Amino acid sequence: MKIEIKTIRRCIMFFAILALLLWIGSIWISGQAQHMSEYIQGRSRPYTGIAAEPENSIDMIVLGDSESYTSVSPLEIWQERGYPVYVCGQPGQKVQETYYMLRHALETQSPKVVLMETNLMFRDPGFLGNIRVDMTEFLRYHMPIFRYHNMWKMLLDGSWANDDYKGFAIRSGVKACDREKEASYMKETTETAKIPEAVHTYMEKIIKLCRDNGAELVLVSAPSPKNYNYKKHNAIERYAGEKGLHYIDLNLKAGQLGIDWTKDSYDRGDHLNLSGARKVTSYLGKYIGEKYGMEDRRNDPAYQEWDRLAEKYQAEVARRLAK
């Protein structure tokens, strides 16, 4: 193909202008999204939520899929231990999303601890799926217009603010876990589950990102008979050992935490409900607070807003539990 210099110049010009338009659009829309963070719905919510927090105000960031935001309640930790936590979990979060979420969070925050719920370490969208997620997350991170493009809909559909309890989802319903499943799901074995290749690749990046930013990466498995078993425990334990990470498997501590699967399960052993989350949060808040020497900031005037939100949260918890 004979390509004239003029044609090449035009092509470069065309894509440069397009990139410029998308870049300007991205900057504008990111600002708008951050400004209107309480109105943003769905998977983008934690992105705007963490960006809207004052700079370097969060001491622990929680990552993961739905197991993360149904297990760790930052405002409980705030009231009990006094260190600020934000949950950046998303439903069905994939490891690529976890990485870019962490990168985004670390742009404005310098947490001491990054707590990662491990259920996503076994999520594998397959060869093509991984390429797709790699691409889309890369694009969404560098050109946020792809993430927030639906914001125009607020003009017509209206907007309403959601209660944001620092990323935690209050789920007070109860659907008991199957007793047989509950009794047998952590039966000891020497077998090991396979961690997908893409997870290995992105975990390396996550570990490096944490190290570069002086944050301690801690792996945690939330109690969930539906999602966990001993094979997965072995796989994560081995992985954590190889990488020198700290791993807490709460499935093995369900009894110690006082988890009652007839009362603490939201949907038959998949996610914890509010009652279960409070037990897990209480344990994790104390454990991490003591192990990593998290500072109590309850008397810091910069965190007065947290106290107000915690009161609102407790009122909502009381309302839900009274139902």
Next chain:
Amino acid sequence: MSYDAVLYIFVFLPVCLAVYQLTPEKSRWKALLIFSLAFHFLLSRGLLLCLIGTSLLTYYTGICLEWLRSEEKLELSGADRTEKRRLKQKYQRRRKRILALGVIILLAILAYLKYYNFFVRSVDLLPGWLSLPLSLEEKQLIMPVGISFYTLQAIGYMADVYWGRISPERDPGRMTLFLSFFPQIMEGPICRYSDTAGTLFKGEPVSYQNLVDGYVRIFWGLFKKKIIADRLAVPVAVIFDNYTEYGGMLIAVGAVAYTIQLYMEFSGCMDIIIGSGRMFGICLPENFRQPFCARSASEFWRRWHITLGTWFKTYIFYPVSMSGIVKRWNQFGRKHLGKYMTQLGVAAAALFPVWVCNGLWHGARWSYIFYGMYYFVLILAGEAVKPLRDKALAAFRIREDAVWLRCVQIARTWVIIFTGELFFRADGLRAGLHMFWSMFEEFGISRLWDGTLFTLGVGRADLAAVAVGCIIVAVVGHMKEKDKNIPQRLAAAPLPVRWGAYYALILAVIIFAAYGDGYQAVDMIYAGF
């Protein structure tokens, strides 16, 4: 990997283009073949063998037919007149057998994979005294992607070689590429060898203009699919999946919404497919020509899924019209029934198999057969009343091209289309009939503006995007109908106007398409056929 996926448009297609361009001209078709097989493998895994088997069968059938033709020529050269006649008949019979064998094998594979379970279910429905002495059970059968499309292409190729319209392909690899070319494998268009082979194997270098035209066409397809069709998928699913809860106006809304969804989806994917082909300099046939401008059901089918209609016309309608039995009917009818009834009989005999096949091709369901019969009856009725209609127009001195008449005819055709699509989308014939009758109970036109529409899973913004999108598509369609070639005009426009239009299209897709938060990817409807 569907055609509207980021992976296809921004990874697979560019990589294929790069490899194609770097390959020497003579071998470029081989690069396309490798990518086509890889694409099919990614979608169908081991079932790729089915496609390769079909290609080899089609290839050898063509070679065999050609060999018989050359043998015939050889023997005819030294024969006298009587001997020639005998030889011609002998070879004609042999060629017919070879063609029949090839077609039967292809249809048997398709029938087994696509219709076996339907057959078993239908046998179960037979009353006891009629049931067959067979004990058949339904099976878990997986169809290779695109089998309905490439089987028709293969049959068309064999028939064309049989009729001597084309010379057979000498390279099995090229035959495989003809049947498996990756942009068209999932949704067509159903190509004839004589239409695409030339550009498919030519190895034309990638040109700037083809790239621009191709990507503009692809983004236009994305506009239709992602902004309109994918948004309408939600209310359509709500109405059709819960049809017993709705009636009157909402069923009508469902039928109209589904028709628009289907058109935007199928024609949008066709734009992506044709645009993809264009990048390689390959001209794939158009499948749509403003179908909603049609003035009758038969005209609609000359504008909607054109390549399927052309296939049925070429390989079913004409052969049946020219068959011995129809010829005999013609002779008998002209003697005893008159011209009108004879022609109607011929039309019925040729149209009936076309519409049965049309219905069945879409899938193994009674509602699809009903859909085919619906159009058979309407088109035949159109033929039946034509003389009366012509007389009435002449008597009242109404011009055929009068605007008001055209509007009435178009509106009537819309009603026909929407009703047809209602049965097509409904979950079975019983559901379709239920929905159809429930339209006439408490119609309630006020549901259009009393907020009921917002209970169907879409908000104001989604409906506004659909409405504006439809208006833009209608305006572009109207301009095309008036023979205004928009891409050509755009190419001739000054650079700022041209680029402005390209940026507007790209940004419209990025901003208004239904993806990301709150949306789920919607599968391509015709890929399921």
